[in-house]
Amino acid sequence: MNKTGFLYDERYLLHNTGPYHPEVPARLEAIYSGIKDTNLLSMLTLIKASSADLKWIETVHEKNYINRFKDACLAGKKIFDSPDNQMCPETYDTALLAVGGILDTIDLVMKNKIDNAFCAVRPPGHHAEISKAMGFCYFNNVAIAARYLQKEWNIKKVGIVDFDVHHGNGTQHIFEQDPSVFYYSIHQHPSFGYPGTGQEFEKGSGPGYGFTLNSPVLPDQGDSEYKKFFENDLLAAFETFKPEVIIVSTGFDAHVDDDMSDIRLSTEGFSWIMGKIVKMASIYSNGRLISVLEGGYSLKRLPELAKNHVEILLNS
Amino acid sequence: MFVSQSMTREVITINKDADIFEAKDKMTKHRIRHLPVVAKDNRIIGIVSDRDIRSALPCSLLKDYDTGKVREKLLAFKIKDIMIIDPFTVSLSYTIQDAIMLMQKTRVGAFPVVDKQGRIKGIISTRDLLHAFINVLGIEESGTLLCIIAEEKIGQLKKIVDAITEENISFGSVLVARYWDEGKKAVFPYLLTKKVSHVKRKLKKMGYTLLDPTEWYINQIAQDN
Numbered sequence: 356m357n358k359t360g361f362l363y364d365e366r367y368l369l370h371n372t373g374p375y376h377p378e379v380p381a382r383l384e385a386i387y388s389g390i391k392d393t394n395l396l397s398m399l400t401l402i403k404a405s406s407a408d409l410k411w412i413e414t415v416h417e418k419n420y421i422n423r424f425k426d427a428c429l430a431g432k433k434i435f436d437s438p439d440n441q442m443c444p445e446t447y448d449t450a451l452l453a454v455g456g457i458l459d460t461i462d463l464v465m466k467n468k469i470d471n472a473f474c475a476v477r478p479p480g481h482h483a484e485i486s487k488a489m490g491f492c493y494f495n496n497v498a499i500a501a502r503y504l505q506k507e508w509n510i511k512k513v514g515i516v517d518f519d520v521h522h523g524n525g526t527q528h529i530f531e532q533d534p535s536v537f538y539y540s541i542h543q544h545p546s547f548g549y550p551g552t553g554q555e556f557e558k559g560s561g562p563g564y565g566f567t568l569n570s571p572v573l574p575d576q577g578d579s580e581y582k583k584f585f586e587n588d589l590l591a592a593f594e595t596f597k598p599e600v601i602i603v604s605t606g607f608d609a610h611v612d613d614d615m616s617d618i619r620l621s622t623e624g625f626s627w628i629m630g631k632i633v634k635m636a637s638i639y640s641n642g643r644l645i646s647v648l649e650g651g652y653s654l655k656r657l658p659e660l661a662k663n664h665v666e667i668l669l670n671s
Numbered sequence: 672m673f674v675s676q677s678m679t680r681e682v683i684t685i686n687k688d689a690d691i692f693e694a695k696d697k698m699t700k701h702r703i704r705h706l707p708v709v710a711k712d713n714r715i716i717g718i719v720s721d722r723d724i725r726s727a728l729p730c731s732l733l734k735d736y737d738t739g740k741v742r743e744k745l746l747a748f749k750i751k752d753i754m755i756i757d758p759f760t761v762s763l764s765y766t767i768q769d770a771i772m773l774m775q776k777t778r779v780g781a782f783p784v785v786d787k788q789g790r791i792k793g794i795i796s797t798r799d800l801l802h803a804f805i806n807v808l809g810i811e812e813s814g815t816l817l818c819i820i821a822e823e824k825i826g827q828l829k830k831i832v833d834a835i836t837e838e839n840i841s842f843g844s845v846l847v848a849r850y851w852d853e854g855k856k857a858v859f860p861y862l863l864t865k866k867v868s869h870v871k872r873k874l875k876k877m878g879y880t881l882l883d884p885t886e887w888y889i890n891q892i893a894q895d896n
Binding site for chain 1: 810815816840864865866868871
């Protein structure tokens with residue numbers, strides 16, 4: 356059995372997105388209850404968040420953007436950059452806690468205190484661009500995590516696997532010219548889903564060409580298509596790239612009961628995906644894997660999906 | 672949506688007495704396919720396309736086709752020898768719609784844009800029109816496309832637009848496909864948001880069919896075969 360970390364902090368509930376918004380604190384409560392109610396907590400290394408040092412945020416985002424975000428929050432603005440990004444005065448601090456918690460988790464993994472971890476954070480991050488908030492995201496959590504691994508822990512090759520049902524435009528753009536970070540995303544086809552990027556011909560640019568890989572999936576395809584793409588695209592790519600650490604952008608929103616998408620992935624489908632990723636981590640990166648929450652909006656399904664996710668991390 | 676807003680204003684032109692190589696180099700350098708030919712007073716007298724240039728030059732697979740004696744011979748030919756005289760032009764007050772229709776009718780790839788005196792003010796090419804279309808669709812901004820089937824009767828579009836506006840969602844664009852199943856139209860709102868689940872449920876409750884894009888794809892493939 357692995358030593359698995361679980362990052363969860365009640366302060367992540369303070370980011371209030373206001374009325375009519377799917378990215379709600381109850382998502383995290385559902386995830387927490389799914390893990391707690393099945394008595395998994397005692398088997399996990401519980402991690403509380405600390406606030407991230409701005410110097411790490413600045414490895415990805417422009418200073419001007421960080422200040423704009425902070426000022427908008429202090430000024431009590433309800434929306435930042437796009438109407439989707441509804442926020443409250445605590446949003447900026449919560450976003451810093453999300454990043455800080457992930458960086459603390461990385462330290463534990465790199466010091467061999469834990470083998471892998473699930474970071475149940477809010478707000479999510481993969482849509483956040485260098486200087487633009489989008490799609491419920493403010494700081495690009497996984498991108499900052501990758502930079503931290505490189506700068507603080509001297510990791511040369513980071514592999515990011517993003518199975519949120521939306522394409523991680525921010526993460527892709529941040530690393531598209533960088534051959535030291537491989538970004539793989541499987542998502543609902545951009546013609547029929549937000550944010551409209553992530554076509555199969557987007558493969559990176561300049562020295563980073565070939566280090567971005569997208570598997571757009573047409574609506575209604577479900578488990579079999581996902582498995583096919585995963586095996587044909589990702590497994591082959593990582594066999595060549597051999598990441599030293601794997602970061603996962605975990606989104607549960609491709610589930611059949613999640614109305615944010617039309618993909619119809621089953622609960623078992625999610626387990627299959629995570630099983631494959633954990634296996635890759637054991638082959639290429641000495642088991643080092645950090646899973647970071649992105650989307651997933653079905654409050655009914657999140658408990659079981661989170662429980663299965665953690666069990667796979669523990670038992671692989 | 673006027674041509675004057677979408678045209679390229681910095682027009683690369685050529686003199687009628689220039690040689691063919693000069694025109695070829697200009698096209699390569701600026702990555703363009705049309706060079707208007709203008710007189711000294713900027714009046715348009717012709718146009719030369721990359722196809723005209725290629726027809727005038729020998730096969731590029733032949734060795735030394737553009738050096739030595741061959742080049743010397745070719746230098747004797749001028750743009751006025753190969754240009755299209757009196758080309759189609761459009762005026763500044765043309766709409767984008769006019770330009771698209773004219774392009775389809777004439778099968779020409781670019782029109783010089785001229786004032787009343789026939790002096791060149793810009794050029795509008797397929798690429799400029801494509802860019803104008805992208806602007807109209809609003810697709811440079813992130814968003815989500817919905818596909819809604821509506822009965823072909825008055826007031827349907829208003830109902831759909833109202834239902835979406837009530838949710839405080841901004842539109843990138845709304846397209847209507849006129850030719851769908853009999854008595855039906857397809858409406859494609861492009862919404863500048865990720866939050867579409869609520870409005871999708873609402874539209875379904877109102878009795879609209881939200882098209883499953885895959886089903887549509889599969890039907891199309893079946894028809895094509």
